[in-house]
Amino acid sequence: MTAFYAVPDPIVDALEAGIPASKAFRIYADRSIWDLAAAASMEPRRLADIEAGRKPRLDELTALGAALRVPAHLLADS
Secondary structure, three states, X not given: OOOOOOOOHHHHHHHHOOOOHHHHHHHHOOOOHHHHHXXXXXXXXXXXXXXXXXXXXXXXXHHHHHHHOOOHHHHOOO
């Protein structure tokens, strides 16, 4: 059974505007790239690359999801 997660409207709007999911959730959470990167145990440059459109690895999605407290699959851009 999958838990339900209601995506807040500002994030939905950002996604519809073409903002990458990881960036939309980060901004909504009011966290800097440096803060989130540290919480996810990754280099800030790598997070910036992901937010610029580079595809994240599964372990990166998992770490970002945990740091943002959102299901990791929501951070994967299609």
